[in-house]
Amino acid sequence: METVPQLQRKLGILDDQFTQLQELQDENNPDFVVEVVTLFFQDTERLLNELARTLDQQTIDFNRLDAHVHQLKGSSSSVGAQRVQTVCVLFRNYSEERNIEECLKCLQQLKQEFYFVKNKLETLFKLEKQILEAGGTIPVQ
Amino acid sequence: MESCNCIEPQWPADELLMKYQYISDFFIALAYFSIPLELIYFVKKSAVFPYRWVLVQFGAFIVLCGATHLINLWTFSMHSRTVAIVMTTAKVFTAAVSCATALMLVHIIPDLLSVKTRELFLKNKAAELDREMGLIRTQEETGRHVRMLTHEIRSTLDRHTILKTTLVELGRTLALEECALWMPTQTGLELQLSYTLHQQNPVGYTVPIQLPVISQVFTSNHAVKISPNCPVARLRPLAGKYMPGEVVAVRVPLLHLLNFQINDWPELSTKRYALMVLMLPSDSARQWHVHELELVEVVADQVAVALSHAAILEESMRARDLLVVQNIALDRARREAETAICARNDFLSVMNHEMRTPMHAIIALSSLLQETELTPEQRLMVETILKSGNLLATLINDVLDLSRLEDGSLQLQLGTFNLHAVFKEVLNLIKPIASVKKLLVALNLAPDLPEYAVGDEKRFMQTLLNVVGNAVKFTKEGNILITAFVAKSESFLDSRTPEFFPVPSDNHFYLRVQVKDSGSGISPQDIPKLFTKFAQNQSIATRNSHGSGLGLAICKRFVNLMEGHIWIESEGLGKGCTAVFVVKLGIPESSNESKLSFMPKMSGPQTNFTGLRVLVLDDNGVSRSVTKGLLVHLGCDVMTVGSSEECLHVVSQEHKVVFMDVGIPGIDGYEVAVHIHQKFTRRHERPLIVALTGNTDKITKENCMSVGMDGVILKPVSLEKMRSVLLGLLEHRVLFEAI
Numbered sequence: 001m002e003t004v005p006q007l008q009r010k011l012g013i014l015d016d017q018f019t020q021l022q023e024l025q026d027e028n029n030p031d032f033v034v035e036v037v038t039l040f041f042q043d044t045e046r047l048l049n050e051l052a053r054t055l056d057q058q059t060i061d062f063n064r065l066d067a068h069v070h071q072l073k074g075s076s077s078s079v080g081a082q083r084v085q086t087v088c089v090l091f092r093n094y095s096e097e098r099n100i101e102e103c104l105k106c107l108q109q110l111k112q113e114f115y116f117v118k119n120k121l122e123t124l125f126k127l128e129k130q131i132l133e134a135g136g137t138i139p140v141q
Numbered sequence: 142m143e144s145c146n147c148i149e150p151q152w153p154a155d156e157l158l159m160k161y162q163y164i165s166d167f168f169i170a171l172a173y174f175s176i177p178l179e180l181i182y183f184v185k186k187s188a189v190f191p192y193r194w195v196l197v198q199f200g201a202f203i204v205l206c207g208a209t210h211l212i213n214l215w216t217f218s219m220h221s222r223t224v225a226i227v228m229t230t231a232k233v234f235t236a237a238v239s240c241a242t243a244l245m246l247v248h249i250i251p252d253l254l255s256v257k258t259r260e261l262f263l264k265n266k267a268a269e270l271d272r273e274m275g276l277i278r279t280q281e282e283t284g285r286h287v288r289m290l291t292h293e294i295r296s297t298l299d300r301h302t303i304l305k306t307t308l309v310e311l312g313r314t315l316a317l318e319e320c321a322l323w324m325p326t327q328t329g330l331e332l333q334l335s336y337t338l339h340q341q342n343p344v345g346y347t348v349p350i351q352l353p354v355i356s357q358v359f360t361s362n363h364a365v366k367i368s369p370n371c372p373v374a375r376l377r378p379l380a381g382k383y384m385p386g387e388v389v390a391v392r393v394p395l396l397h398l399l400n401f402q403i404n405d406w407p408e409l410s411t412k413r414y415a416l417m418v419l420m421l422p423s424d425s426a427r428q429w430h431v432h433e434l435e436l437v438e439v440v441a442d443q444v445a446v447a448l449s450h451a452a453i454l455e456e457s458m459r460a461r462d463l464l465v466v467q468n469i470a471l472d473r474a475r476r477e478a479e480t481a482i483c484a485r486n487d488f489l490s491v492m493n494h495e496m497r498t499p500m501h502a503i504i505a506l507s508s509l510l511q512e513t514e515l516t517p518e519q520r521l522m523v524e525t526i527l528k529s530g531n532l533l534a535t536l537i538n539d540v541l542d543l544s545r546l547e548d549g550s551l552q553l554q555l556g557t558f559n560l561h562a563v564f565k566e567v568l569n570l571i572k573p574i575a576s577v578k579k580l581l582v583a584l585n586l587a588p589d590l591p592e593y594a595v596g597d598e599k600r601f602m603q604t605l606l607n608v609v610g611n612a613v614k615f616t617k618e619g620n621i622l623i624t625a626f627v628a629k630s631e632s633f634l635d636s637r638t639p640e641f642f643p644v645p646s647d648n649h650f651y652l653r654v655q656v657k658d659s660g661s662g663i664s665p666q667d668i669p670k671l672f673t674k675f676a677q678n679q680s681i682a683t684r685n686s687h688g689s690g691l692g693l694a695i696c697k698r699f700v701n702l703m704e705g706h707i708w709i710e711s712e713g714l715g716k717g718c719t720a721v722f723v724v725k726l727g728i729p730e731s732s733n734e735s736k737l738s739f740m741p742k743m744s745g746p747q748t749n750f751t752g753l754r755v756l757v758l759d760d761n762g763v764s765r766s767v768t769k770g771l772l773v774h775l776g777c778d779v780m781t782v783g784s785s786e787e788c789l790h791v792v793s794q795e796h797k798v799v800f801m802d803v804g805i806p807g808i809d810g811y812e813v814a815v816h817i818h819q820k821f822t823r824r825h826e827r828p829l830i831v832a833l834t835g836n837t838d839k840i841t842k843e844n845c846m847s848v849g850m851d852g853v854i855l856k857p858v859s860l861e862k863m864r865s866v867l868l869g870l871l872e873h874r875v876l877f878e879a880i
Contacts, residue, residue, distance in 0.1 A: 036763065074763070
């Protein structure tokens, strides 16, 4: 299991923004990170569904597509999901070019990245919870 | 015999003699009676006769004499006694009156005589006055002629007109036959016939100046009579049968501007003269009168004055034309220089932008490239590209900086900075290179050196880096020692900087930095060249080094801008050298310390944001909660809204700041801002509006500014950034982050 710093440096999955989020967590706001990340997961799943649906249409509404991707980009950057964000940037470019094939590819990649980071983060949170329940403290990186 | 009272005459009466006596007496009586009549008649006729009573007396005397002679007529014959008595009384009276008259005449005759002499005297006087009047009249006429001539001559400033007019007027006034002017030639050895009265085209007839007659005329300032046969006077063939008229010559001084010095009057010795020759008509008995000669002399002088005026005017006109031409040339040169400077400035500003843009691209992209996965060869190539790019960027910056420095348009950007940190950073930058060369670098900061100072941090570091870099560059082995301390005024009493006397004051101190190296050193004659642009020390040891030679020149200018001094001391080749510079830095006031909260090392608890009510507008849930989390962490009271309608509904005076995301398609953050402005008209009631955006282009920033937003922040926002933004906002009520 990788630590957050490892997730950041080696794999480039998370960037500094995640560290910022961690800094915002304190005794007034103990579950801040978990809350935000959960919100992110929910939002992204919804958006991915929407994107799939939009791309399925006969005539693709690229403006709508762009709007969704923009949302996703915003969310992922707020959370610090770097790779997701990068794919969103690419997605937006292809969307502007009206390149459907590439857009579909991007969607696939997005799903991949998203599930990857979701997996990692969920594992991380589970472990943290276990530690806390066991009475320990999570070291601040 | 009868006794009769008759008187016998004494002599016997001769008949003839008596007759004659009788007639004579008669005529005498007649004459004697008529004389007074005549006298009376003529006296009555005349107006003046002062001696009337003398006339009476004289008349009486004459009448009585006549009477006597008349009565004498009766005494020639027998006459009675009455006649005798009458005769006697008449004679007695006559005697009396004649004696009286005789006595009277003694008085009167001298008087009468003196009247005569007086009359003579007066007549003489009158004649004399007449003569004098005649003289004065001629003089006045002369004067009038002269004035008229002068007027004619002086009414023009053209040389030729002056001279021609002179001759014409003189000819007219004096009724001359011929009038000529001889001017000296360029060489001064001859006189050339320049102007004549009657001959239309005087041929270039010259006469040597050394003729005795000419010298005679030149030495006297009077008009001189000369012979009509001398060369200057022989202008016409002798037309008349008799004598040619008298000729007079006079000199005309030609004054030149050069004759007049500022403090002196013109010297007579350097004068040149022209000769004016005047000829009376031949076959006339006219002679030159004195007043005519005087007229000529006066005219000659006037001509000289007029000519000198004309000459001076010509000179001044010429000088003025020259000045105009020079002015035009100067103006043109100035305009060209200005154009050149403008062109250069334009060029520089264009190059500034044009050169730096690709440079940034190169450097940024190559550094990005460096961080990706590369094969070792690729990595080497990328590193070389990066290094070269950096070098080029430095060079460009140096050149542009230098030209701005020379312009005088560079200004220091003062700010408070950590002095110790600057030294440490320079040390860190130089350590890798130094360790490669196996040089020991030591830093020695004096204990009384302030930690913070006010100055241009960037340029101070640039200077320090340059100096230390040079030390490292030119040292092959050994060590480099950097010392920094506060300079006291006593330490400046060395002869190397005699004109530099720093005086520390309450809010300034002088920092002295010495960088001593054990490198190749510099020979004393090269030291002055070190700070000149582009001059590089060409010794063999330094041939391998890089750099354009601008570094020290720029350092010197920076140091000068910081009101300091920089110099290099070296004992010679191979003996190392010491670079020293002194700069003036400000002492930060204690209240400035609070501004250092912008420094990243300032961490920890919230500042006074507790209770600050803010509103967050963002339709992206994740984004919204992150921003809320940030602000909550800083102690704010955060309300979140997901749409612009909700935002406008909820926003109130109690919200101090409104953060809105303007990158959202569909929700026009700008309109919300406009509405908020409309809702809160007074500035202190309105919440501050800050836009959060991921767009880095200028248009977004401009749009935000135009709708009246108070700030723009780039997403993603870190905790520190948010803290500083809030601080800045609350302090200045505006914050525009550089995009």
